[in-house]
Amino acid sequence: MTQVALLWLRSDLRLQDNQALSWAVEHGYKVLPYYHHNEHSDEWQRGGASKWWLHYALQDLEEQITQLGGQLLLGNPEYTSADAIQEVLQQHQVRAVLWNRCYEPHRIKEDTQIKAALKSQGYQVKSFNSNTLFDPTKTFNKSGSPFKVFTPFWKSLAQQEVAYAEPLDETSISWASPQLQRRLDDLSLLPTIGWDAGMHSSWEVSRSAGLARLGQFSQARAIVYGDYRDRPDLEGTSKLSPYLHFGQLGPREVLHQLRSLSHPDVESGITRQLFWREFGQHLLYHFPHSPTQALYEKYQLFPWEENDQFLRAWQRGETGYPIVDAGMRELWTTGWMHNRVRMIVGSLLVKHLLQPWQAGAEWFWDTLVDADLGNNTMGWQWIAGSGADGAPYFRVFNPITQGQKFDITGDYVRKWCPELAHLPNKYLHCPFDAPDLELRAAGIILGRNYPAPIIGHKEGRQKALDAFAAFKEISA
């Protein structure tokens, strides 16, 4: 009789470029595909936007598997990961349990315990590296320590060969039938109040949509990515992040497609960005404290000035800086924000407003469809200056000039802050500098239908520089 392998899917919701699945097929197992969503673990619960995406990603995966003659088994959401697996194993004849490794610290901890328990019960247990291009557990510099600077990491890994798997013939998978039935709706991933209209109109959450996006991007925009990636008023970025986060697209597939273009601008542009994702996973694995604490311990002493009013105004897109407010509203509405704008809003929060980067990271975690612990942590520590980088204290983004420089047409601000739409470009990014006549002509009353700036740029910049100077003294 053919033996059954339980394929525990997590951040790898795909059948291609999936090492665990390929292994099962190569070794003649019947495959029982399984997903477990656990609402009750206490660390890094998925936020609302992530859950929304997850629902549709699972629905799409279910359909793919059903079409091939299988059925996706859903674990009991009331149980811990370990208990949910035990329930499945009690009701099915399973020989092997397989998964692709995740590098979130809590995930590693849990996986390690589960692996040991299953092995002691006599199951064959195997984990694979399929969510990153290189195995972070094996990535070190020539001195034998983990990289903390991107450029050497990139130089070292970009020249190493990545083994591409031959596409798997999906019709050759032989499926095991689940005994348990549980409906996707039972996971309660969708919002109970309808805040997701903007998400629906922004995204198609399926593997085929991800592949189509990858195809269009590599055909039309990959080569000029470097010229347009910083322009929030244009479609300059790839928007592949959520597909990569949930593993609807595999990193190897994406890299393969990009490298098949054989273009130096692609390599130094979007491919390099793909390695930033890689670096984020690498940092997460080697520095498991970093999602909540500064990478460098001494930055724990930084004199933040926690202020809920500042935080709330920022979250709601009511800071009075149009590029910031546009970004925060784009995030709230679509579950995504342009990368350049993420930096601008982040800089205002941690520098001008002196709010701890963790508060920003938590908000992003809850609102981004591409919320990824590695990327999110790396990004916020970078903007705060506490993470992997040279960390120059003087890097304080100017929200006015950044807006003028990158939202050149003004289309971005006009889209997300329609109350400013009638302002001429000259004042679009600094309505507080516009003459009364201009404001009146555009129908704007500062403080009434658009906020006055929460803090002056000059003042906020100086506050950030002063805080750094004070921090230098206490940490010296």
Place this chain on the structure above:
DNA sequence: TTTTGAGTTGTTCGA
């Protein structure tokens, strides 16, 4: 072990 060059994405000021 010690030394040396370099570090995603910035801003401001003054010539």
Place this chain on the structure above:
DNA sequence: GTCGAACAACTCAAA
């Protein structure tokens, strides 16, 4: 309008 220097000091990575 454009350009280079200054903003200070630290850690990393590799030789």
